[in-house]
Amino acid sequence: MNSLQELYVDELKDLYDAENQIIKALPKMIDAASSEELQNALTEHLEVTREQAKRIEQIFQNMGEKLKAEKCKGMEGVIKEGAEILSEDMDENVKDAAIISAAQRVEHYEMAGYGTVRTWANLLGESEAEELLQETLDEEKEADEKLNQLAEQINVQAEAGADEEEEPEVRPSSQQRRPKKSSSRSRRAA
Numbered sequence: 001m002n003s004l005q006e007l008y009v010d011e012l013k014d015l016y017d018a019e020n021q022i023i024k025a026l027p028k029m030i031d032a033a034s035s036e037e038l039q040n041a042l043t044e045h046l047e048v049t050r051e052q053a054k055r056i057e058q059i060f061q062n063m064g065e066k067l068k069a070e071k072c073k074g075m076e077g078v079i080k081e082g083a084e085i086l087s088e089d090m091d092e093n094v095k096d097a098a099i100i101s102a103a104q105r106v107e108h109y110e111m112a113g114y115g116t117v118r119t120w121a122n123l124l125g126e127s128e129a130e131e132l133l134q135e136t137l138d139e140e141k142e143a144d145e146k147l148n149q150l151a152e153q154i155n156v157q158a159e160a161g162a163d164e165e166e167e168p169e170v171r172p173s174s175q176q177r178r179p180k181k182s183s184s185r186s187r188r189a190a
């Protein structure tokens, strides 16, 4: 690889594969999420992600280059780690907090990639591509910000979750104990 142009094209192919990996992974994250707000945010981002993949297709069309996805091993690792969490049995609020954490890793990985290719597009005089890439970068930042907002509430719920769960457990067990008490009372009475 000798030129920035080649590096730019290569990086775009990598991002294209990353987007497609995300399109496959998001439905599983949506299914695993309990918070309706989180489900909605991820569903919305799935739609946005499909458009982002199309933008890269458009950039290649404009360049007259053939678009062949190049395996993005970084995104594969990020998604794989997130998927491991989804299969674990945990409190629903804790799982939601984990999903947000995984989704934000995805967003930050993309933001790093898009920030770079946007800058290269500018240097290479690809102004239309630069605009398209900036649009995607803005959307990734927006998604990250939305996740930050959701995390504020969900992290607190996850932290409080352990206490909340103890309460309903106490009630039935005290109810179960009641007959024993009455029997001991009736024994005492007898």
Ligand SMILES: [Fe+2]
Binding pocket: 019, 022, 049, 052, 110, 140
């Ligand atoms: Fe994306």
